[in-house]
Amino acid sequence: MCSAAFAGSATAAACRPAGELRPVAPRELGTAVATRRAGRPCVVLLDEHLLCDDGRVELQPVGPTRIISLLPGSAAETLQQRFGDALSSILSPEPGAPALLVAIRTALRDAAADDRLLSLEAERRRLAGEITKLNRIGIALSTERDQERLLNFILTTARDFTCSDAGSLYIVEKDASGTKRLRFNNSQNDSLPHLELVKFTIPVSKSTLAGYVAVTGEPVNIPDAYLLDPKAEYSFNPAFDQRTGYRTRSMLVLPMKNQDDQVIGVLQLINRKISRTATLTAADIDNVVLPYDDAALELTLSLASQTAISLTNNQLYEGLKESLVELKQTQAQLVQGEKLASLGQLTAGVAHEINNPLAFSRNNTHLAHERVTKVARRLAVQRWLEAGTGGDPQARVAAGRAILDKLKEDKELGPDAKDVIADLGSMPAPKQLELLKMFFSYVSQSREQKEGSIEEVLARTQKVLEECFIGLDRMAEIVLGLRNFARLDEAQFQNADIDEGIRQTLMILSNNARDKGVKLTSDLTLTRPYACFPAKLNQVVLNLVNNAIDATPRGGEVHVHTRVNGAWVEISVRDNGEGISDANISKIFDPFFTTKPVGKGTGLGLSISYRIVMEHQGTIAVTRDETAGVTFLIRIPTEPKDPGTRTEGAAKAAESP
């Protein structure tokens, strides 16, 4: 830029090849420099004609602008202070053409370098802004679990990136019959900010724009919605524009494809504007709205896909959460089932153990009752005979008849007693007394002969009753053992007789073992109680012995051994069964791992045992024997530190060397 006077001069002509020469008036200089076009470096040739009336220069130094002073000496010096680096060179008021040319070229080169620097800086700032936005998108995509918030955020971001005036999102969903439909789910519009969102669904068909993109999975870029290619399979629905007075022009409709290449939604961007803040007016729409370019297509397509992946992941996450809840419930039910199963085994065992003493106690009681009844009848007969012939004959007959009624009930004497009663009916009283005497004498003698004296019978009855006591004591013992086993009423950490718990457990399982031809043996050597959860420890031994019995289907031996080894109480359960394969050994403590048929094993026994041993700050390990079978070794501290504190991780060892 230069003054009109300078532009006309022959010297000015010399710099024409370097660019456009623009003469300006002194008052226009500042505005002309400020509004120069980007990418056009600017050099001001400042002569005295560009000074205002008051002698000032109307110019603010702007980045890529360089000044060449053509002012007389003293004025040039003040320029130095004011413009600093922007002052490229100071020439005399009328320099020769070569000097001017050199000065202009140097100034132009410097201004061009400044300009490049400025545009690089602007680009850097733009890219940094974009990276920040992309970061924010990445974080939102990976952390936002609320679908509606995520969709609205993505729509806003896509519109920001593309300077879109409006946009909407469709989501693919299935109706009750399983048919896919597109749900109009989100909408944003700068020009109609208070528009109420009305959700609706449309079929997934090629006739609509969103439907076409959902079916084909291909993006559609439309410069003007009202000037569609007549051969296009889709059509633009102007209903929204007609209803609201909005004017849709450029459109970018994109598929939201997930990691499986499935279209799970459609992103629709409308009216790309020259700037995000520009407002759309019907009159100005042609100037303000631009078609979408390839860069916008590329960026939003990837954004749509990222969103789809994130949405699918969210759905998977939700599904996973539900499965986890279900799994926990199933596990809880199975654990409950496991408890019930143990209870079942326990009940069966106890029932069997109680059955024997119960049966013989019952028999003996019957026997004792029978004998006592017989003795009572014999005593009645004896007393009648001993009473002699004196007294009222009628009364004696009546007493005799009463005894006969009782003898009727007797298995052996009953038929004879009935005959005597029948014979008595027609006889006169003295004859009746005679018959009664005869019969009772026979009863007394035959009983004596058969059963021995009454004292002997009573002595034998006493023995029977004593055996009854043995049976009842055994039952009392079992019931007590059962209480000790379960310890339901005192399940806390306490000093308990571990060996006794194991004895009870083995007693309960002995029936099951016997049925399967398995010998249960034990060598229990603990000499004092140790701190433990007795009921839980019993459950562990029950699980291990049960597993050992199951692993010995063709019969064998299961041996339980307890001992103190240093600072540990050791309980080992050894069997000579089928053993555990290499493939299974590392899985046996996993919850639900079982090799047993459905309905037989839940696969929880060992995982529950493992947890219980952890609660004892102990370890559980399994070793495979050279010949056959396995040994499970439980170790719990003789002096536990903080009762109930687990030794996570250290407790389990699939196989110790």
Ligand SMILES: Nc1ncnc2c1ncn2[C@@H]1O[C@H](COP(=O)(O)OP(=O)(O)OP(=O)(O)O)[C@@H](O)[C@H]1O
């Ligand atoms: N003594 C053993 N000998 C051979 N295999 C064993 C022995 N103990 C456990 N296993 C194996 O470990 C698996 C898991 O045992 P665990 O006690 O956890 O479950 P389960 O016995 O199958 O079912 P549950 O105890 O819930 O009824 C068993 O299915 C079996 O394959």
Ligand SMILES: [Mg+2]
């Ligand atoms: Mg088991």
